[in-house]
Amino acid sequence: MSDRSSLDLSTTHVTTEEYLAPLEQSRGKSNTLVSVQSEEKSYVAHNYLADDDAEQYKRFSPARKVVIVCILSYYAFLAPISSTAILAAVPEISKTYQTTGDIINASNALYLTSMGIASLVWGPLSQVWGRRPIFVTSGVLFFLFTVATALSPNLAAYFFFRVLTAFQGTSFLVVGSSAIGDVYEPRSRASAMVWLLSGSMTGPAAGPFLGGIIVTFRPWREIFWLLSTMSGFAALILIFFFPETIHSKSSGDLAGKSLPQKSKLLWQRISPIRVIALTFSYPNIFIAGLAAGALVWNQYALLTPIRYILNPRFHLNSPIQCGLFYLAPGAGYLTGTFVGGPWGDYFVRKYIKRRNGLRIPEDRLRSCLAFISIIAPGCILAYGWTLDQEVGGIPVPAIAMFLQGVAQLFCFLSINTYCLDVMHEEGRSAEVIASNYLFRYVFAALGTGVVLPATKAMGVGWFNTVSALFLVAASAAVWLTVEYGPRWREAIDSK
Template sequence: MGASNAMSPTTSKASSIEDAMPVMEEIRTKESKAQQKQPENGNALHLVQSHLSNHDMPVTTEFREVDEEQYLRFSPPRKIVIVAVLSFCSFLAPISSTSILSGIPEVAATYDTTGSIINASNALYLAFMGIAAPFWGPFSQVWGRRPIFLVSAFLFFAFSIGTALAPNLPAYYIFRVLTAFQGTSFLVVGSSAIGDVYEPRARATALGWFLSGTLIGPALGPFIGGVIVTFCSWRVVFWLQTALGGFGTLLVFFFFPETYPHLDKSEVTEKPAMEKAQYLWHRVNPLRVGILLFTYPNLFFAGIAAGALVWNQYSLLTPIRYVLNPRFNLTTPIQSALFYIAPGCGYLVGTFMGGRWADHTVKKWIQKRGRRVPEDRLKSCLVFLGIIIPGCILVYGWTVEKAAGGIPVPVLAMFLQGVAQLFCFPSLNTFCLDVMQSSGRSAEVVAGNYMFRYVFAALGSGLVLPAVEKIGVGWFSTISAIFLVFAGCCVWATTVYGDEWRTKIDAKNRDKAAQSTNELPPPPQGEKKAEV
């Protein structure tokens, strides 16, 4: 090649730099504009997505929650401590609902009454857990999670002492009811607190641990009670409950922070007395929970599903001593109490899988849709709710009725239905937290769901013994299975149409609010418009 066409390395390099200058200048201009649009924050390392516009968003396929900042307030170890405290407290009220089942004949003998009367006190306990639910949810949205937890934990401790010392049957009933009213706070406010600190794609796993306490408690309660009643007085059951309540109070005081992100007490403190009373009544009115539950079909159907599961749980656990003792010739409370271990182990095994399965299902549907739809989570429990649990209950009921299969068959059926329930409850509970979180009403939705649960728990606990005596355990189990299948159909309809139902009702509510605003009467002509 000739000298005229040759190009030195220096010349080539200079030419390349000159060619790259316009590109580099364009990059610097874009970076400068981006920095001007970012808020001044020394810790910012990249563009932050705007919640108001898609303009200038970085190109990414990763899904982001709108309110993701609130889930960064606590470190992962602190979140684990919060879940551990809440899980222990969630164990208290449910274990109290069944711990005396193995000692019902002994309690009846103390108060010179019948086992049916004492069993009615357990049904009343569950009924008041349902009645209390609509109160605790709204209370926690006004005063915060921590104050409500502290008060209810201390009162649970105090009323447990009253039950242990009850001198007669009316006092026993009164203190049982008061204990139940406090205990529901652990379940409603505890679920809401987990929703405060865990984002939707991860919270079902945490809720699985929390709910394990609510399910393992009723299963292990009769076993613990059976051991105590065999060797000690039945009152020791409630002294143990007192000790657990006192320990829970200390845990809440030292390790449970305020988690509610929307707490603003100035809304209450800065108002005049009359306006403050009206505001508080509007915010804590328990009727809000019922209205919300019956306004949205998806919330109502989720309540039906939760109610069917708890009906099945308590109608299975309540009559074990009366049904299985004569079936297998058992003679002591501790022998029948051993049967409660099977569903308890099932709940424990399900804890490790149910929540993770619900979170996995949500993530899978987010990838398909590109957005999160709360009802998609319910797809994770359809098979368990509509097929597996009803099948287990039918096997349990008819093998006991027909005296077939010996001890292993009902034990295995109770274990498998226990595992399946932990695939259902995390899905239902997390759906309740997700579906109204943007409007700040998650605690009310959870409260309504627990109201359904414990109303049906009271019905199941109160009706199972008379029904089994009249129609047999096989046919009663068939009724429970049909109820579960119906609930499964309701949940399936919610997964298909729930998003559409919710969107239509929200739009109708917005239109109604706008119409009421536009229809405000104008001031009379000639008068000055009053200031608001």
């Protein structure tokens, strides 16, 4: 998937011998490659990347890069915290609008669905016009729609402005990940990406805690006034301090063309169909999305029903008591932040060293295999069945949520950086990230909408068993991608 002309094939001929051996055994079975020499060069060029320090990564000083990461991390915190801050206040909101808790949870599902759809838009747009214009536009609109949500006079207005707020919020995550890829070279990318993920993942856990505190002492609308203040501050930071990070915008291709030609070319660049087609063309990209979807399903299936399940189990009476449970996974995400980045970069450097300076994008996924296949499913099972059987008291689910938080951060870090790496040479990393977030928020919406009725019908133990099996199946697919991803990409690219 890389056509980098500067790759030194005279070097890779020797250093990749170990990894080309399986390919040698399969000659004669594949009709996608022609000769021994061209086959080896094609395989190397498409699947191995020279890990040099390109000039594009030297445009910003180390201190400026830290500032960029800090802004992006705070930015990424906002959309997820807005999605979950109302969870502890669902009964109060439903009472205000004279409806049921299921209907208010449905608004949250719509919020997440809107985020998924928006991912198809923001990623491609940022490749055409640049990261900064997208950030500034979406940041200002996010602030305005959050204010409108706080002022919503009825349920229809509340639904409408929640959906519009979510549509803007996705750019924080999709374009933010792409901006990390713009300024950090692959060997150190995970150590920067982990802070962006820390913001995006502590948001869902911190939201209900803050919401619980507010709704215990103040009206629920104060939640959205707090979010408005935070998002307004973010918009100002973006306007005055965030630089353009992309090194090559494709909007230059529009110069000198007629209006019909510009319209056609622009649609080809930003069409959501382009992202969807990319997702289903490459098995490795589809599997990365499915794995991310399985993780988010479990995340939101864990967070959504806390007030309805844990409060009755442990005889808790106030929203703030419920909100304290959300601190357990949040602490797990923060703990993972300090070790997840170095862990992911260690795996990349380890396999670069084995190949004498060459890497393949799939190496990034190796760092999450144990977490996605064993630790996360194990925590989900422990959480579900101890609650179902009413054993272990409060410590067991709290510890399970903490460990699952650590495991999820390691997994998301591996998947996010893989999405940045796998088509970076073609300039389509934002589209790969966009497709991945589409999976995430589709499954987040399903998890939010399904978890309460499914838990009531199946019981918390069996529902979490199904969720754990989904994650195990996704982990098996990730392992196949690690082993066969380069070969899959070669087969698709050679067609």
